[in-house]
Amino acid sequence: MSEARVLACIDGSTAGEAVCDYAAWASLQLNAPLALLHVLEPMLACAPADLSGSIGLGSREHLLSELAEVDERRARLLREQGQVMLDAAAERVRADGVSDPIVRQRHGRLVDTLQEIEAEVRLLVMGRQGEAGDSAASQVGSQLESVIRTLHRPILVTAGQFRVPKRVLVAFDNSPSVRKGLDLLLQSPLLAGLSIHLLMVGADTADARQALEAERIRLQQEGFTASADIRAGDVQDVLLGCRRELDADLIVMGAYGHSRIRQFLVGSTTTAMLQRTDCPLLLLR
Structure with a gap:
């Protein structure tokens, strides 16, 4: 099996430049190869109406032939457009310091x-904004939630323009899944040297404070500058409010388990959270 790599999904959205920049940053942090992927989705085939009874068989065959030619030209143009996007993405990540990106269509x-x-x-690096045809109001790619639900790899969802991460906000609820996610962070160079703030949303109990402090100490022992806090309120409001107070560059969350974090990540409010965030989300799988 080839070496595990950072994979950036390239499409025609306004998020493309940020996806390239964050993917390049992650590739350099992890010292891992970077692959740029553009997927040509199957075109929806609309069967032409049966007009033989009104315009004659010969005319109908001519129409079908012209439609087939149009489909073929469209498919060719979409391949060429995808290649142009991939070439531009490769040029951008090279400018960011990635010497030999892999390009796939x-x-x-x-x-x-x-x-x-x-x-x-x-x-995996994806933009929250889908292709230009997606609803401008949604600000979320049509397949993003499906990818989050399906894949079991960390997913970095970009939002806004690229900013070199320096301060990280970690949503912590003391669940086994989130603790496992923190273990992965400690073993990975992705966030090495960054300042980390652990935030627990819920009641400030002795048990919660003890668990939170234990994780903060563990992060400090591993060389991170770490702080911690417990706040009550709605998960989304508290996380985004704390992000703005800290001017954090990245929010890290667990995307598995059965905690409150799990419920809002892959439940009915996933799209709302992705809409509202003003910085990238790193979803740990």
């Missing part, structure tokens, strides 16, 4: 493609 559904190559992926 695949056909199929994005989720299926990512599942096929999941074993090769160390970190």
Whole structure:
């Protein structure tokens, strides 16, 4: 199996530049290869109406032939457009310091493609904004939630313009899944040298404070500058409010388990959180 790599999903959205920049940053932090992927989704085939009874068989065959030619030209143009986007992305990540990016163009559904190559992926980078045809109001790619639900790899969802991460906010609820996520962070160079703030949303009990302090001490022992806090309130409001107070560059969350964090990440409010965040989200799987 090839070396696990950072994989950046490239499309025609306004998030493309940030995806390239964050993917390049992650690749350099992890000292891992960077692959740029553009997936050509299957075109929806609309069967032409049966007009033989009104315009004659010969005319109908001519129409079908012209439609087939149009589909073929459209498919070719989409391949060429995808290659142009990949070439521009490769040029950008080279400017960011990645010397030899891997460029891939695949056909199929994005989720299926990512599942096929999941074993090769160390970190997936996607933009929250989908292609230009997506609703401007949603600000979330049409397949992003499906990818989050399906893949079992860390996913970095970009938001806004690139800013070199220096301060990180970690949503901590003392669940086994989140503690496992912190273990992965401690073993990874991705956040090495960054300042980390642990935030627990809920009641400030003795048990909660003890668990939070134990994780803060463990982070400090591993060389991180770490702080911790417990706040009550709505999870989304508290996290985003704390992010702004700290001017954190990245929010880290667990995306598995059955905690309150799990419920809002892959439950009914996933899209709302992705809409509201003003900085990237690193979802730990």
